[in-house]
Amino acid sequence: MSRGVRRAAAVALTGLQGTRVMVEAAVSHQLPGMTIIGLPDAALAEAKQRVRTASAQVGLPISDRFVTVNLAPASLPKQGSGFDLAIALAVLSASEHVPTAKLAETAHIGELGLDGSLRRPVGLLGAVIAARELSFSRVMVPLEAAAEARLVPGIEVVAADTLLDAIAWHRGEGPPADQDRAAARSPRPPAPQPDSDADMSDVVGQEEAVEAMVVAAAGRHHVSLIGPPGSGKTLLATRLAGILPDLSPPESLVASSIASLSDVALDTLVTRPPFESPHHTASSAAVISTGDARGIRPGSISRASYGVLFMDEAPEFGRVILDDLREPLESGTVTISRARIHASLPAKLQLVLAANPCPCGNAGSPETALSCTCTPHTRMRYLGRLSGPLTDRIDLRLTVRRVSSLAATSAGRSPTSADLRERVIAARARASARLRGTPWTLNGEVPGEWLRGESMRLPHSATTTIDRALALGALTVRGYDRILRVAWSISDLAGAARPGRSEVAQALALRGGAT
Known part of the structure; x- marks a missing residue:
């Protein structure tokens, strides 16, 4: 007798772009076994061994019939072990061990160990961000990655230390896993931090x-x-x-x-x-x-x-x-x-x-x-x-x-990074205010057509030098536009309303041209 198709939600990452994946599991009257279809890679295809062994370890063996797992949409290639948790829950639901109420509305992200433990997959933070952008209101992740997942605002994070914890939560049998249990796990390499001593x-x-x-x-x-x-x-x-x-x-x-x-x-x-x-x-x-x-x-x-x-x-x-x-x-x-x-x-x-x-x-x-x-x-x-x-x-x-040696020993206080950063912040604030209502926030992003447009075009008296260089072939149009961008940055640092002849000349000199 068919027990129907059960579904659990997951997220597939392609770069930083996420796609909603529905993991479908169904039991059929064939010899015992399991297959995963839907363009899985090698690591994902091996999930059937991890799921079957982990389920047995937690005392909930999957059906003794043939289980088919489909990763929809079938045309999208899927990589990695982050689908393990969704596959396990969908298969156990098809085996009547897990209720279906929250399976399809919760994004499940986690790798499964043979002992039933859950581990952080590569790209977990990006997957949580993608789940939020795909309108999921809730995501289930391994306990060791719960703090990382909670860095993303606007989405509920359910932490599970083991497959049994995940099943218990779906059954409504208690709160999520205790955060203190994460301390027993092996530490992962921390995120690299910039050298704060470099000034x-x-x-x-x-x-x-x-x-x-x-x-x-x-x-x-x-x-x-x-x-x-x-x-x-x-x-x-x-x-x-x-x-x-x-x-x-x-x-x-x-x-x-x-x-x-x-x-x-x-x-x-x-x-x-x-x-x-x-x-x-x-x-x-x-x-x-x-x-x-x-x-x-x-x-x-x-x-x-x-x-x-x-x-x-x-x-x-x-x-x-x-x-x-x-x-x-x-x-x-x-x-x-x-x-x-x-x-x-x-x-x-x-x-x-x-x-x-x-x-x-x-x-x-x-x-x-x-x-x-x-x-x-x-x-x-x-x-x-x-x-x-x-x-x-x-x-x-x-x-x-x-x-x-004379310059190296000259007296005077050199500006610190903090001093210079304040100037940069002020200049970027001026640029951002000027570019409000446009797709850009920094001068380096602004296209030349916009800078040369009617509203932003500088007077000919300010651009005489680079106009002459362009006419003589010493500048390309791209180079011309980049000099304009730098001139606007120089102007923002000086607090001027717009670049003049001196700012344009300085920008040309910084590009290696003659003034």
Whole structure:
């Protein structure tokens, strides 16, 4: 006799995008067994062994008939072990062990151990956020991940330490699992925290470069630093994240979700801008992000969202990696397309490229006692690894010199990161007020067509220099627009209503042009 189809809700993540999945279970008159259909990956297909063993361990064996589990929609590929809890409850409901009242209205997220314990799956925070966006009012998660799930506002979190706890809750036989029981579980790696000791006051003798980094932070502009070894390029780049404001609540959720996809257990949301610095030997998948039947794996470009991606020794990176940066820098997203997977991850970041002027590092450095040993062709080929289309997307191109002993010992208090952060916050507030009612909040996001539009167009007297450079072919239209964006950031830092001739000239100089 058929016992009908029982359903339990779950959430499938493709990148950060969630899809409602209904786990359907039905018992039929065939030889004992279980099958899972609906495009499961290998880890998900193995759930039938975990479910059958765990159910027996908690004293509720599933039906001795054949059980079919369908993951709907069937056309959507599904990855990972996070469906285990929903599958187990649907199968036990089909075996008349669990009532159906709350199964379909609660999103179930959890991996099942053979002893019936529940474990945190990869991407749990993103799945909880997706459940809220899919209009679920309640989510059931493993007890060890309850604190992480409760970081998401607007959704009820039910914590279950074991499959038996989950069954008891659905039966109405007691409160959710006691939080104290989570202490017995093995600790997971904590979320990485920025280095709070890194301060911009560590930079000495580079006042112009520090001010340029403040301009970059105010508008989220991309920066390149060219200079000999020991000139402070790495020091400037690593201090940039420290002068950025705290993440807004929406940005914090996105950054935390990306960290969750990297299998980082979170006790608190990520509130400070992340800093990523991949080594030049990193693969394209590690930097740009990748995905396959096992799921989406964010690379450095996504983990740096709303923060800083620092690529030291940039010419040493593979040409494919550098060229793959171009589209994400324009769109703010990175798209992953595979045979059965199509996903987009955020890539709203500040790119900082650092490079020596030549392989030996001494070209164009008159203050050094060492002369360059590279041929002109070698120098040109070295920096030529940074393609024109990529460098055209860089707003600020700084040449950094080594600090002289006089500059290094000069008197005076260097501005701290906290001091500079206050200036950046004030400048961003001015930009946000001006851009109210538009899709943008920062100058670095504003399209050039809007800046050149009737309402925002600067007078010809202010843009004479860059108009001439554009006419002579020294600037592309993209470069022209990026200079306008930087000029608005300089104006916001100065508290001016709009850029004038001096702000536009300074923006052109920061891009490496002549004023």
